[in-house]
Amino acid sequence: MRLSRVTVPTLKEKPAEAEIPSHELLLRAGMMRSVAAGIYALLPLGTLALEKIEDIVREEMNAAGAMEVVLPGLHPSDPWIQSGRWQAYGPEMMRLVDRQGREFCFAPTAEEVITLMVSRTAPSYRDLPLNLYQIQTKFRDEIRPRFGLLRAREFRMKDAYSFHTSEEELDDTYRSMYEAYSAVARRCSLDVRVIDAATGLIGGDVSQEFMVISEVGEDEIIYCTECEYGASAEMEVHRPGVGFGSPESGKLEEVKTPGMVSVEDVAVYLDTDNAHVLKCVLYVVGGEALAVFVPGYREVSEAKLECVLGTGDFHPLREDERELYPAVTAGFTGPVGLEGVRILFDQEVKGSRGLVCGANRVDHHLKGVEEGRDFKADSVADIAYTVEGDLCARCGGVLRKARGIEIGHIFKLGLKYSEPLGASFTDQDGNGKPMVMGTYGIGTSRILATVVELHHDDAGIKWPKAVAPLPLELLVLSPESAEQAKVAADLEQGLKASGMEILVDDRDVSPGIKFNDADLIGLPAQVIIGNKLAEGKIDLKLRYSGERIETFPEGANQAIERAIDVAT
RNA sequence: CGGGGUGUAGCGCAGCCAGGUUAGCGCGCGUGCUUUGGGAGCACGAGGCCGGCGGUUCGAAUCCGCCCACCCCGACCA
Known part of the structure; x- marks a missing residue:
């Protein structure tokens, strides 16, 4: 394959459209x-x-x-309607209509x-x-x-x-x-x-x-530094942390917290931190209110919630729905004495004490709340996202x-x-x-x-040999030189005979362009035929390691095949 | 869909705010000569519906309106 005859339009400058x-x-x-x-x-x-x-x-x-x-690339709508996905897929599925008005998707x-x-x-x-x-x-x-x-x-x-x-x-x-x-x-x-x-x-x-x-x-994932465990961020499972609440029991008391609705506000107002605040997130599941309690420093994973609930049919309680569920006091919902509402606790709430939570009364919170004593976390599950420092549920290793x-x-x-x-x-x-x-x-x-994305450097691509378009580029620095052309043709033919198709840069351009393009295209190996040929030598360069080897045209085929063999 | 940005020669860009000769620059491209181991030099040359449509104006790449395309952030999806 000759560069003078194949279309490989390399660009010197980075195209404006490219970001990565x-x-x-x-x-x-x-x-x-x-x-x-x-x-x-x-x-x-x-x-x-x-x-x-x-x-x-x-x-x-x-x-x-x-x-x-x-x-086929084009599918009729019927089977998709039958499976329910013609509906479920939405606009992500490209739909088109043929001349008879039949519907298809790409x-x-x-x-x-x-x-x-x-x-x-x-x-x-x-x-x-x-x-x-x-x-x-x-x-x-x-x-x-x-x-x-x-x-x-x-x-x-x-x-x-x-x-x-x-x-x-x-x-x-x-x-x-x-x-x-x-x-x-x-x-x-x-x-x-x-x-x-x-x-x-x-x-x-x-x-x-x-x-x-x-x-x-584009996906956030969680993986264990010790074992093979890994999961998408929304589905990972971790051990309950130990930093929630206080080690000692405290006295339960109600305090005024005017307008303090968010975890941060409450924590600052009561001079504590979000590791002591029990966060409540309200959902509507199948027309019923659900109060989800998680530690103040965690977020609810709706994907986990979907698994626990066994349905995806839920949404966060909207402002305009509040009056439908008078049992919950938005911003001040707590588990103590909460009734008439379905409740779900994160696993970490179990056994925690010294908590701050809503008092189910506007502008009031409770301090010194203790699970088991003041309320019972009956329905407990892992429903929160992982945070820095969480440990692997399988082996106890640190999650990243x-x-x-x-x-x-x-x-x-x-x-x-x-x-x-x-x-x-x-x-x-x-x-x-x-x-x-x-x-x-x-x-x-x-x-x-x-x-x-994973195999490149400043100069260009570094193809691993298994997926490289071709294994080798042969740079003929002076294609008009009869000797160089002859050596190149012999090498090309010899390699072809042993089943190796190669790229030959036989263009009439300066050597610098050839070197730079070869590094940019990034085939695993390069053979350079230039004026060293006068001394009977040619160069072999491995793109991945940058290693250069001087060799001789005679027997070069074997050296090349060996070099490519060991190339990454 | 919301927010931001960009469309000028094959590629990268300037010119636009402050409208006014033949619309520029670098790279690339063509021809000739010289060069030839890490993007050469000189000379000559080709290449533009300035994204599209409409408006304002004596006059629009430049001002206004609408549309289209592309890029980035977000929501979304896997």
């Missing part, structure tokens, strides 16, 4: 161009890198027993279509389990696309769907997908942290996300916050789609039963951006 390294470098290295907001075209080198990634995904999926299929995912397709084959238990995947262009009309390929509206994704006779069978496939995803990440030189996640719109019971820790990541890029997500769906879509199989007794399903997504174009 991966976006900037993919543009500058001539691998990608933007077409519209969140919609990108890949040029030849970008395409080659994406193909490398998708081939790795293919290999791992096939090795795990999955089979590739090709599903598929953001494919549970419905594949489930119907599999169910139409009338499978028996003998046909299961089944694991089918595709690698497709998807579309999600994100409210705000950003960061180039990292959060595009149109993107490439591998999505797999598995079908089973039982939960146990699903567990096996889920585990094999977990392994396959770990292998994909490893081969792409990405360190992943697997975290427990909220299941969101896809639904289902269990799901885990494969996260790459990065400052530009970080940001992560989600490159993969695996779900146990159970019967969520097979039931509404009537997707069943015939069991041993000849009875129809709904199939148990799993779904597994991995963002291939996002991996492309993530690799660049």
